[in-house]
Amino acid sequence: MDTQTPLPETHVVRGITLNKDLTVRPALIDQSDTMAKLFQRRCAELGKRTAHREKDLGIWKSYSWADFWTAAQRIGAAFHALGLERGQVISVLSEDSKEWAYLDMGIQGIGGICSGVYTTDSADQLAYLLQDSESPFVVVENDEQLDKFLAIRGDVPLIKKVIVIDPEGLHDLDDPQIMFLDDLYDLGQKTLDQSPSVFSDAIRAGTPEEIGLLIYTSGTTGKPKGAMLSNENVIAATALQGANIPTLRSDEQLCFLPLSHVFERSISIFGSIAAGSTVNFAESPETVFDDLREVSPHTFSAVPRVWEKIYSAVLILSKEATPLGRWAFGQAIKAGMHNAELTFAGKPVGLASRIRFGFWDRLVLRNLRRMLGLDRIRRAISAAAPVSPELLKWFSAIGVPVYEGYGMTENTAVCSINTQENTVLGSVGQAVAGTQIRISDVGEIETNGLTTFPGYWKNPEKTAETFAEDGWLRTGDVGELDDNGFLRITGRIKDIIITAGGKNITPAEIESGLKFSQYISDAVVIGDQRKYLTVLIMIDQENVEKFAQEHKVPFSDFASLCAAPEVTDLIEAEVTRVNKSFARVEQIKKFRLIDVLLTAEDDELTSTMKLKRGLVEKKYKALIDQMYT
Amino acid sequence: MSDEILLKIRNVESYYGPIMAIRGVSLDVRKGSIVTVLGANGAGKTTLMKTVSGVMEPEKGTITFEGEELQKTEPHKIVERGIVHVPEGREVFPLLSVNENLTLGGFTRSDKAEIERDREMVFSYFPILKERRNQEAGFLSGGQQQMLAIGRGLMARPKIMLLDEPSLGLSPLLVQEIFGILKRLNEEQQVTMMLVEQNAKVALDLAHHGYVMEIGRIVMQGEADKLIESEDIQNFYLGVQEEGQREERRWKRKKTWR
Numbered sequence: 026m027d028t029q030t031p032l033p034e035t036h037v038v039r040g041i042t043l044n045k046d047l048t049v050r051p052a053l054i055d056q057s058d059t060m061a062k063l064f065q066r067r068c069a070e071l072g073k074r075t076a077h078r079e080k081d082l083g084i085w086k087s088y089s090w091a092d093f094w095t096a097a098q099r100i101g102a103a104f105h106a107l108g109l110e111r112g113q114v115i116s117v118l119s120e121d122s123k124e125w126a127y128l129d130m131g132i133q134g135i136g137g138i139c140s141g142v143y144t145t146d147s148a149d150q151l152a153y154l155l156q157d158s159e160s161p162f163v164v165v166e167n168d169e170q171l172d173k174f175l176a177i178r179g180d181v182p183l184i185k186k187v188i189v190i191d192p193e194g195l196h197d198l199d200d201p202q203i204m205f206l207d208d209l210y211d212l213g214q215k216t217l218d219q220s221p222s223v224f225s226d227a228i229r230a231g232t233p234e235e236i237g238l239l240i241y242t243s244g245t246t247g248k249p250k251g252a253m254l255s256n257e258n259v260i261a262a263t264a265l266q267g268a269n270i271p272t273l274r275s276d277e278q279l280c281f282l283p284l285s286h287v288f289e290r291s292i293s294i295f296g297s298i299a300a301g302s303t304v305n306f307a308e309s310p311e312t313v314f315d316d317l318r319e320v321s322p323h324t325f326s327a328v329p330r331v332w333e334k335i336y337s338a339v340l341i342l343s344k345e346a347t348p349l350g351r352w353a354f355g356q357a358i359k360a361g362m363h364n365a366e367l368t369f370a371g372k373p374v375g376l377a378s379r380i381r382f383g384f385w386d387r388l389v390l391r392n393l394r395r396m397l398g399l400d401r402i403r404r405a406i407s408a409a410a411p412v413s414p415e416l417l418k419w420f421s422a423i424g425v426p427v428y429e430g431y432g433m434t435e436n437t438a439v440c441s442i443n444t445q446e447n448t449v450l451g452s453v454g455q456a457v458a459g460t461q462i463r464i465s466d467v468g469e470i471e472t473n474g475l476t477t478f479p480g481y482w483k484n485p486e487k488t489a490e491t492f493a494e495d496g497w498l499r500t501g502d503v504g505e506l507d508d509n510g511f512l513r514i515t516g517r518i519k520d521i522i523i524t525a526g527g528k529n530i531t532p533a534e535i536e537s538g539l540k541f542s543q544y545i546s547d548a549v550v551i552g553d554q555r556k557y558l559t560v561l562i563m564i565d566q567e568n569v570e571k572f573a574q575e576h577k578v579p580f581s582d583f584a585s586l587c588a589a590p591e592v593t594d595l596i597e598a599e600v601t602r603v604n605k606s607f608a609r610v611e612q613i614k615k616f617r618l619i620d621v622l623l624t625a626e627d628d629e630l631t632s633t634m635k636l637k638r639g640l641v642e643k644k645y646k647a648l649i650d651q652m653y654t
Numbered sequence: 655m656s657d658e659i660l661l662k663i664r665n666v667e668s669y670y671g672p673i674m675a676i677r678g679v680s681l682d683v684r685k686g687s688i689v690t691v692l693g694a695n696g697a698g699k700t701t702l703m704k705t706v707s708g709v710m711e712p713e714k715g716t717i718t719f720e721g722e723e724l725q726k727t728e729p730h731k732i733v734e735r736g737i738v739h740v741p742e743g744r745e746v747f748p749l750l751s752v753n754e755n756l757t758l759g760g761f762t763r764s765d766k767a768e769i770e771r772d773r774e775m776v777f778s779y780f781p782i783l784k785e786r787r788n789q790e791a792g793f794l795s796g797g798q799q800q801m802l803a804i805g806r807g808l809m810a811r812p813k814i815m816l817l818d819e820p821s822l823g824l825s826p827l828l829v830q831e832i833f834g835i836l837k838r839l840n841e842e843q844q845v846t847m848m849l850v851e852q853n854a855k856v857a858l859d860l861a862h863h864g865y866v867m868e869i870g871r872i873v874m875q876g877e878a879d880k881l882i883e884s885e886d887i888q889n890f891y892l893g894v895q896e897e898g899q900r901e902e903r904r905w906k907r908k909k910t911w912r
Contacts, residue, residue, distance in 0.1 A: 169905040198900070570678065570871075574714065579664045579680035581865060581872040582911065624910060 039271040041299060043264050047459025051233055052261040052475050054299055059231040059256035060263070061134040064298050068094035076297075077280075077304040079123050085305070085319070088123055093130070096123075099213030100131025101224040104162065106216040107186060111136035111230075114158040114239055117285075118142040118151065118173070119166035121306050124190050124206065125284045126294050128164055133237045133256075135227045140239035140251070141285025144170065145625040150249075152177035158239055158251060158482065159183055164206075167191040171203070178202075233257035239482055240287050240434045251482035252434045254287075261459065261475035262437035263295045269457040270404060270442060272300035276323040277401075279316060281307035287438040288409050292326050314338070318398035325405045329412035329540075330634055332427060335397060336416060337543040337568055339423075354393075357385035361422030369418065369450045390424050399425045406430050406442070410635060411514065411533055413541035414451040429453050431512065435491065436460070436498055437476040441512045452511040462512055463497070469518050470504045471497040503531055520638060522553045528610045530558065535611065538603040543568045544595060547636045550613070551649055557614040559652040561645055562596055563636060564618055569595070587620035615652040619645065660685040660846055661706070661737075661814055666715035666725075668698075668705045675701040677870035678715070683814065688840055688847045690857040690878070692891060693867035699850040700742060702867070703816045706848070707739035708732040720813070734762050736813030742822060742850075744799040746806065748792030752783050755791050755802055759809030769809070775843075776805040779835050797828035804832070808839070814846040821853045829853065833860050854891035858882045866891075866911070874911040886911055 033053070034045045042055045057063035068076075071090040078085045104115065115132050117139060119125055125141075132139040140158050142151060144166065151173050155163060163184055165171045171189055178184070189195060190206045216223060237256045241249040266272070280293035297304045302324075307316040313331070343354045360382045367374045374382075394400040407417070408430040420427045430442035431453035441462060443454035456462040460474040477498045480488035491499055503521065504514040516531030523529055532550035539548040539560065546565040552558035566583065569592060573580050580586040596618065604612040619641075623630050629640050642649065661683040668676040676698045683689045693699050704710040706717055708729035717725045724732055746755050756776060760769045777784035780801040786794065791802055800820055807815050820836070821829040833856050839845045851857035858864055858878045866874040866887070874881070881887050886909050888894035 167905075168900075168903070172900065172903070172905075175900065194905075574665055574667065574678040577665050577715070580678075581680055581875045583873075585875070622911070624908065626908060626910075 038268055039273060039300075041267050041271075043268055047261065047264055047268060048474060050257075050475070052257050052264060054260055054264050054267065058233045058260060059133075059228070059235070060237060060259045060295055060298065061130065061228045061231055061256075063260070063263075064097070064130050064134065065094070065225065065228050067298050067301055071301055074301070075303050077123050077126065077306060079306045080308040080316075090301075093123075093127065096127040096210070097131040097134060098217065098224040099210045100127055101135035101213070101227065102216040103209045103213035104132065104137060105135050105223055105227065106212055107162065109135060109137050109161065111227075112138065112236065114138045114140050114160045116140045116142050116155055116158060116160045116163045118144060118146075118163065118170050119190060120144050120309065121280050121282075121284050121289070121293075122166075122190070123306060126304075129284070129290075129294055130298075131224075134224055134231075136231060136235070138236050138239050138253075140241065141283070141290070142241075143283055143285050146173075147626075148173040148176040152180045153248060154241060155181045155184060157248075161185045162188065164188040164190065168194045171195070231256060233260070236479070238287075238290075240285070240290075242434050250484060250487055252478050253480060253482050254434075254437055254478050258437045258476050258478055259291075259295055262291055262439045263299045265439045265457050265459045265474075265476065266291070266296050267299055268459065269439075270324075270406070270444070272296055272302050272324055274301040276300065276302040276403070277320055278302055278304045278324055279307060279313075279320045279322045280304050281310070281313045281316065282328065286409075287434045288326070288328075288432075291438045292324075314398075318396070321395075321398045321401045323401050323403045325399070325402055327405075327407060328409045329407050329416070329537075330410070330546075332407055332412060332416055332420065333540065333543075333546075336419060337565065339393065339397070340543055341568070341571060353385075353389050357389035357393075358419075358422055360385045361390065361424065362418065365418050365421040368421065369448065386424060393423060394425060397425075404428065404445075408432060408438075408442075408453075411537040413537050415541050417450060431514065433500060433502075435478045435500070436472050436474065437478065439476055440472050440500075447511075449507070449509075449511040452507070452513045454512065455510045456512070462506065462510075464504065464506055465493070465499070467518070468503045468505075468515075470500045470502045470512065470514070472500060473497045522550065522558070524552050524558070524610065525554055525556045526610065530611055535560070535603065535607060535613065538606065539599065542599040542602075544572065545599060547634070549636050549638050549641050551642060551652075555653060558610075558612065559615045559617075559649065560600070560613050561636075561641060561648065562600075562616055562618050563623065564592070564596065566622060583622040584620040587618040593618070617645075617648045617652060619648075656685045658685045659683070660720065661848065662716075662718040663702075663706070664716045664718070666702070666705055666712045666717065668701050668710055668712050670701075675870055676705065676712075679867070679870070679872055680715075681865050681872065681875070683846060683848050684863075686840070686844050686846055687863060688836075688849060688861040690849045690851055690861035690864045691867055692851060692854050692857060692864060692887075694852070696869070697867040698870040699867055700818055703739060703818050703848070703850055707737060707816055709739075733810060736811070737816065738807040738810045738812035738814070739816040740803050740807045740818060740820065742818040744796070744803045746791040746794070746799050746802050749790055751788050752791055752794070752802060753787045755806050756783075756809050759806035760811075762810055772809055772811065776808050779808075779839065780805055797824050797832070800824060800828075800832060801835075804836075808843075808845070812845065814848060817847055817849045819850055819852060821851060821856060829856055836860060854887065858887075868909075873909075 033049045035042050036045050051058045054063050068090045073089045075087040076090040076093045078087050115137050117128050129139045142154055174187055187203045188209050192205045233256050235256050236253045237259055238254040239251045241251050282289035284290050293304050305320045307313050364374050364382050402425055405427040407427050412429055417427050428443040432438040432440040440460055441454045441456045463471050465471050471493055493499055501518050502514050503516050503518050504512055506512055516533035521529055521531055535550050536548045539545050544565055545562055547563045549561045578589050578591040580589055600613050600616055659682045663681045666676055666679050691699050705712050708727055712725050716723050756773055861878045864878045864881045865872050
């Protein structure tokens, strides 16, 4: 670090030294101005303490910070030996695993840029990402992901080496371009034997301005754009986390959302390095709820879809309970809801209510939380997509307060959040200390802070579009700030529907109202340049099947389930319910169900299982046209 | 094949103790048609058959046969209604002769002359059984035992035959022979059939309509010739390998059932 600049004033928050003023340069955490430096420091400090756990053949195994350092150092040294230059990109295509973390820190440490690719991306999407990022190296998880690369290897001539993490099923493979992670470790160790300080030197050479991450945003329209995040962005964002939503060294976390996404990355890798907490990697995306129960984390951050799933799982469970159990559960929820409503309204909860809640909490809710794996939770967060306030109220009622936050890749995922002390239901909270928020003349949310990204990778046009004249970040979201600084998001600026009548409508509010229904998994409101609003609905298979069984509605496959008149009536009732809370012009006149069971591999869904508006509108044009004839 | 629906299954759920083996299945069998139910081991196919034939009672749902509900009916009453179950693994009476086995198949009937005519009909479809009519059934080969099991089923003059994996443990040639006979029985005698199979190829060639079951649910249905075109069916049931990047491919694409 440049010793000439005067160091900013610092203070210690939960054992971590942070700048008192989070808007001044240099952004520092424990005197480190890059994540790699902080990582080196933590590993030295914490040594044998457990850094993370991963399930191996059904058993949770612990790995220490020293292991973390050894692996990352070897990876960094090996890429150095393979000829990686500072500022070059390495793409990582893998599910979450400890190796993901090793690669991330190894690549950043040696001065490379780490870019994640979603495992659900197709071979063509992989080709685009590798070409756009000009990666000389790509790391793939296993044989399945390797095959994606092999399908497009002719299109990516810049790739020098492919590293495969899991060699299972590939032992006979003989290809000079492909090597296994174990070979990479060996190469790294050999390099370190010759020049032991190659990795540490590279870390020391890192500067705040250098780019550490390249994160491709999902791109619901057009090709994905690579958002660059500098070392300063990452440190600043992690410091904001540390100051506003501190994680403790003793905390257990669960890492399960894709690390290619900025949300999980900033919490499970950077947040955990800063705090020295323990990260548990979920075994697979399918086993998340079992992993959750086993880990019982102290902090848990998830997307609304996860919270919705937990909610409907509990609802189903309670329906199958004995009449007495059902009654007790109903009473417990009633007591909880009563308290939650008072709390959210800012009113004091009376002694009688507290006693009543305490009774039901001990009798019912405590068991429920233990069963869900939320019994130790200190802080739960929902972010990355709008969540229904009703859902948050329900979670508060069962004793798991979930706080909604807001952020995006372009401001390194931290922007505003509700906290225990300051919560307004339906808002995404107040700006976190270190970030400023304002609303532009057209209603767009703009943010400012050290977390603002420097721009899109090789895309000066898009970069220019993203910044206001004075350098504030234009988020693309529309929203309002209330008198106390609570931010309310109403939708995406490009999603705004202007009906033929000339009325501006932000569909997100209507959609999240619909999604609160346990029978609706996602919805896309349509109506731009049209006479009235309509909606395409993706039903929740499990819950609707359950409904059909209970009401003796015959169905065989998914299409016939969607076609059943009783199911249509059911969804119509949900639409009518949501319509009640909107003005006439904002009401849904007709709807159709998407009768194909979509999976994350389908183009219509983002990797977080959200429907992509643009694609859905194109693909189901016939269905949409039906609603306007 | 007529449009009349002979067997109508609606939202059936069946349990083995606490385990739900069928989680809400609805399907139709039209008169004179052959319907096949495909699925891996443990998908619930046999349980579905047993539920129809009354060996198991469904927890929920209805089974309607010729317009009458029969989910609470005793198995022998169900046979009298004309539903015959040819169980998995043949299960002929090994110590009784072929002839006696066939006679037992006709236990619900009393008209001697009719029974004899049907016995001749069975022999005409399965000449080998005629040759060995006096042998103990236990001495028959696997294929012949399967033929006997089907023949015994026919002796009840069924309106519908439930066939549980008739191809099990038989050589490809025998499978072809038996399925050829099933086809003729359907065409010439208008026997309606519901066929459970693992051998998707022969089943879809024979059947008019197909359902695919997975862990107790129907995940796909359609005309047999449409199903045979489906990528998922080809990959997971017909052993068609997609063009891969490498010769040895371990992973399979995910099922989508569409």
